[in-house]
Amino acid sequence: MLSALLILHGYLWWRLVRSTTRRGRVRRWLTLGLLVLAALPVLAVFLDGDGAGAVAADWVGFTWLGVAFYTFLTLLVLEPVRLLLRPWARSRRAEVVGAPVAVLPSGAAPEREAVQPEHEVIDPSRRLFVARGLALTAGVVALGTAGTGAHLANSAPVVRRVPVTLAGLDPALDGLRIVTFSDGHLSTTYGGRRFERLVEIVNAQRPDVVAIVGDLVDGEVADLRDDVAPLADLVSDQGVYFVTGNHEYFVDTTAWLRHLPTLGVQVLRNERVAIRRGGASFDLAGIDDRTADRSGLPGHGADLDAALDGRDDATPVVLLAHQPVMVEQARAAGVDLQVSGHTHGGQLWPFDYAIRLDQPAVQGRSRVGDTQLYVTPGAGFWGPPMRIGARPEVSVIELRAP
Numbered sequence: 001m002l003s004a005l006l007i008l009h010g011y012l013w014w015r016l017v018r019s020t021t022r023r024g025r026v027r028r029w030l031t032l033g034l035l036v037l038a039a040l041p042v043l044a045v046f047l048d049g050d051g052a053g054a055v056a057a058d059w060v061g062f063t064w065l066g067v068a069f070y071t072f073l074t075l076l077v078l079e080p081v082r083l084l085l086r087p088w089a090r091s092r093r094a095e096v097v098g099a100p101v102a103v104l105p106s107g108a109a110p111e112r113e114a115v116q117p118e119h120e121v122i123d124p125s126r127r128l129f130v131a132r133g134l135a136l137t138a139g140v141v142a143l144g145t146a147g148t149g150a151h152l153a154n155s156a157p158v159v160r161r162v163p164v165t166l167a168g169l170d171p172a173l174d175g176l177r178i179v180t181f182s183d184g185h186l187s188t189t190y191g192g193r194r195f196e197r198l199v200e201i202v203n204a205q206r207p208d209v210v211a212i213v214g215d216l217v218d219g220e221v222a223d224l225r226d227d228v229a230p231l232a233d234l235v236s237d238q239g240v241y242f243v244t245g246n247h248e249y250f251v252d253t254t255a256w257l258r259h260l261p262t263l264g265v266q267v268l269r270n271e272r273v274a275i276r277r278g279g280a281s282f283d284l285a286g287i288d289d290r291t292a293d294r295s296g297l298p299g300h301g302a303d304l305d306a307a308l309d310g311r312d313d314a315t316p317v318v319l320l321a322h323q324p325v326m327v328e329q330a331r332a333a334g335v336d337l338q339v340s341g342h343t344h345g346g347q348l349w350p351f352d353y354a355i356r357l358d359q360p361a362v363q364g365r366s367r368v369g370d371t372q373l374y375v376t377p378g379a380g381f382w383g384p385p386m387r388i389g390a391r392p393e394v395s396v397i398e399l400r401a402p
Contacts, residue, residue: 182341214245345377345390
């Protein structure tokens with residue numbers, strides 16, 4: 001991450017400071033300012049707590065990171081324009097060569113001085129005009145994009161209804177609603193009224209089951225106790241269930257796994273429960289995040305075999321797994337539907353293309369063999385408080401009998 005920040009800000013310095021200024025005081029002050037801005041995202045990542053300093057560092061640092069990224073991206077796109085304008089930034093000049101004058105006999109005509117042919121040189125005023133014009137364009141585009149992304153990230157989540165037909169589902173369970181969201185990332189930059197609104201939207205869908213698919217928090221219980229409290233207001237006929245994401249293992253995992261049940265949230269750790277309607281049922285299974293075994297906590301780690309051990313193969317099973325990549329194991333185990341999060345739908349375009357290198361899907365519904373996969377793009381954000389190309393979402397999965 002530090003390497004990426006160094007490359008990002010090094011390029012920004014080259015195009016926004018060095019190319020647009022002459023040597024002197026202005027360049028030195030702009031360089032100092034960019035160094036301070038480059039340090040802010042690092043402080044935001046490593047400064048713990050919810051004090052005023054940490055909150056300010058998070059908001060300013062992560063907001064700048066989003067603006068810097070889109071400035072970087074726009075400048076890269078504008079590089080061909082800069083190259084096309086490069087000939088215009090040159091001018092033609094003729095320079096006299098100071099050749100020695102030959103001594104000629106009396107009355108002989110003097111030879112003309114040798115003149116070097118005209119050649120192109122950079123015109124400083126034109127070069128600065130091009131550099132400043134491109135920098136201004138990049139800044140306007142970046143601020144407009146980041147502003148739109150900030151508005152979308154902090155707006156109400158959209159509700160997406162996803163009908164899913166499960167082979168073997170009893171007709172008595174037809175229409176059962178699993179309302180799911182992921183990646184709340186409660187922190188100094190997300191929580192409060194926005195999370196209360198999320199809970200209200202979930203309740204408005206009249207869920208039979210609520211499934212929270214990991215990365216709920218980015219902080220300790222002591223810092224986020226008030227922010228997470230609205231979970232106690234969730235209303236569901238069959239219960240509220242949670243599986244860990246990778247970010248739950250960046251904090252005191254054990255404290256959170258003890259606190260969530262006090263809010264009426266049942267944590268599924270490599271286990272399953274039966275969801276019933278009358279005499280019909282299906283299995284709802286949940287596993288730890290795939291990074292849990294690196295946490296050093298005893299007994300933590302994704303174990304699908306343990307979650308499905310002893311189940312009736314004729315009963316449909318829905319699996320909650322934070323990362324979509326677990327779908328290969330789910331397919332081998334005969335899981336009917338896997339519900340995941342983790343990807344944020346890319347959060348900041350074009351990161352969705354990079355996510356495809358690690359995950360089989362970025363968002364929406366897909367299929368791997370006989371296993372269906374639904375990836376919700378999440379409700380919150382991590383890092384820059386922005387979303388470009390991926391609206392926050394509450395997903396309503398409606399189970400259908402064949």
